[in-house]
Amino acid sequence: MANAIESQWQEYWDDNGTFEAPNTAGPLAEPAKVAGRKKLFILDMFPYPSGAGLHVGHPLGYIATDVFARYKRMTGFNVLHAFGYDSFGLPAEQHAIATGVHPRVNTETNCNIMRRQLHRLGLGHDARRSVSTTDESFYKWTQWIFLQIFNSWYDEIQQRARPINELVAEFESGTRNAGDTAWSSLNSVERQELLSTYRLAYLSESPVNWCPGLGTTLANEEVTNEGRSDIGNYPVFKRTMRQWTLRITKYADRLLHDLDTLDWPEPIKTMQRNWIGRSEGALVRFASESGPIEVFTTRPDTLFGATFMVLSPEHTLVDSLTNSEQRQAVDEYRASAANLKDIDRQDDSRAKTGIFSGSFAVNPVTGTKIPIWIADYVLMGYGTGAIMAVPSGDQRDFEFARKYDLPIVATQMPSDEWFAEQGISPSTNCVTWPSAYVGEGIYINSANESLVLNGERSMAQAIALTNSWLEAHDFGQAAVTYKLRDWLFSRQRYWGEPFPIVYDENNQPIGLPSSELPVTLPELDDFKPQALDPNDNVSAPIPPLARAKEWVEIELDLGDGKRKYRREVNVMPQWAGSCWYELRYLDPTNSERFVDPEVEKYWMGPQTPGGTGGVDLYVGGVEHAVLHLLYSRFWQKVLFDLGHVSSEEPFHRLFNQGYVMAYAFRDSRGQTVPAVDVVQVGENFEYNGAPVTREYGRMGKSLKNGVAPDEMYDEFGADTFRLYEMSTGPLDASRPWNTRDVIGMQRFLQRVWRNLVDEDSNELHVSDSEAPLELRRELHRTINGVGADMDHLRFNTAIAKLIELNNALTIHVNANGSTPSEVALGLVQMLSPLCPHMAEELWSRLGHSKSITYQPFPSVDKSMLLRDTIEIPVQVNGKVRARLNVSADVTDDELRSLAIAEPKVIQAMAGAVATNIVIVPKRLVNVVL
């Protein structure tokens, strides 16, 4: 019956707009419906519409938010729950390259498949509010927001983004110094170049994975372990390109501090804090033949121990510092480092490698000439891309010094315990220590004429002394740095948002006026990039949009007459749309603004004065802990600073659902292959006849191990499937997929049905007679427990409680032939968030003409939660030896005397005397011997 009932109620909900949430203003306004209800904005991390459609991992979070939304509607909230598609992205473009079918066609097909699969689940979304990031009416506003960012700068004093025009005005009026040259004497190109050093969106040279054999740049995921392309197995080269970058680092401190205001899982906050990676220390300048080399160090107090310097292979000074003798070796080393993945370069267990540049720098505190080395364990993306190496105080520097026989000078005397742990005597020369010493210790070898650290002092004091010395002698100053890097925002692809940017004849980027939006993607006949010689690492990469010549060359009047311009040919990354999509759900059809301010304030604004606003519940996978969740916070803050939104944070409460896990398989190159096509051969697994290795991980497109939900609908129906997904564990835990277990939830629903409806006659057997006291108490205990579980998203235990109630009801029905109506009504109401179709059907059969959706959740009669007698375990030395059945209002004294009189307790005590009797009132007795 499930399929018939479910499609009937889905049709009813569609026809009646059951889940449409009223707005306060604009086309979706229904003020009468808004009045007197608190708002609740519930959000799912929207999916990428993959060609494989939905897999059974997707609905875990979607069902959970739907259950929660339905529960909250029953407790009086105006619930906004909408759903959209993050539909730009790599797979659609790859599909287009392979088949020649336009990504838009493919994307629409995939969206429709997913929409159908989700509709079949009975999710209560407001369908009017669905958006796709690829809709022109959507990405028009993604481009508009980019322009807001481009046309802004970060005012360090006010600690907020401000329009770039206000900076220009300050330069013009002279209230702000433009730098070495006065603003008035700069030409227009120089002015633009100066402004670009302030803009929150700017161009920089950044590395890409360039694959000439495919004629395209590749995502990290598309590069194999051996540094070749997944498709075609061609060589991949790391090289730099001029790309858009967003100045997220300006927000590092606010992104860090505002985490404290959020109701997010603590581990996610920790991950974001670590990702932002704030470090205090000093910038120090070392003189060299090629000018000063600046390093960042968290330990300026160890500067006397800096016996060499190390530059990242990508450092701009490497060329000029390399002498002719070392030239060839350095070039070879840089080439090999270029082909390493960053993730491997950060592997501390890897043997250190490096090469001497041939040049020296001067340690500012000792005046000593120290060699400058180049090594890949120093990364260009952190600090200044160069370090001072203190081998006695840093393990990586220590290993490097030992390998290349570089000098080691101790600046702190380790503790005796440390020497004991290392198994060496305190007189051991630091050159032969087994490892570096990191920690507090008496300073030694750390003094020059004007800076003396030697002796006993705290690290903080030594750092402060060094920092002020550096500043006084113009060698550096205290500084804060972050691991967080500015956000590389260009992709050399087709299927993304075009930038609303054109270049003038001076090659200066110009933001288009809003009237030019949206900048739509040009049509292309062929999505295949122009392949080159696989080893041609010289020719420039040509992004797909660059081949649309008529689109690229454009004539515009931007206020100074018609001129020729050239469009930006990169596109935005997929993150762009997901940075603000939740705002568009609020006002999806607005053509004047990205969202009506009044509507935005209602759904996103702070609910209490001084409170934090944002989405009330955001549910999604923990894999988004740092990137998506940091990028969208950044965009929200820019929009907030510019006065476009009323909440400084986008997502007030975050909940991470676990993953549905499944086996996945990888080929010899480390690339995943589709799990459905893998065959087991004895103990081993093969794909297309080649051996593959098995692993276990999150179901999804990356691991190619999805299982479609459609067969669940066919075999069991949506209600059973929903219940199964919610019952298999706590929402935040991952769980393996196991079709075999689904039947249990179907049996449960069938038992509920049979308790209310006679199978033979199809008539209700619900009676008006009162439920006996014990059954009524069971009902109210269940209402109490299920309500609390629903509030805390503990749907698995809510379901267990409902099963227990129904099992008790079955015993009653078997004895009495009918279900008391109070139990029938309560059970159906409690079930309705979880299995809404069956609940609607039973509700209707129980004589109600309106949907159960807005019926109040049953209320608890507190007097029904009492029990007459309780069972108290009695422990002897922590082991349960007996149980007491006592009155529910038993006193501690009664428990004590009953416990020690119990024969099994006396036996377990074996004649010994109790030294203590611990009594937990009305719960437990522990006799301690």
Place this chain on the structure above:
RNA sequence: GCCCGAGUGGCGGAAUGGCAGACGCGACGGACUCAAAAUCCGUUGUCCGCAAGGGCGUGUGGGUUCGACUCCCACCUCGGGCACCA
């Protein structure tokens, strides 16, 4: 490697300092049936024991506590992320 999690019966899990194994799956036994399916009733951590009863038991090793799945330390294994999958 670094950052963040998780390890409990044959399986998914419950219990957040107080009775380990709720609830479900599976398995086993019984009822119904010509039979099977479905349904209903019962048993089911493990070891010793005919039983009564007892020993052991929440990844491993230590610690705190009257009492630890729960808190602390170390380790092992598995999962998520590591900036161009999203």
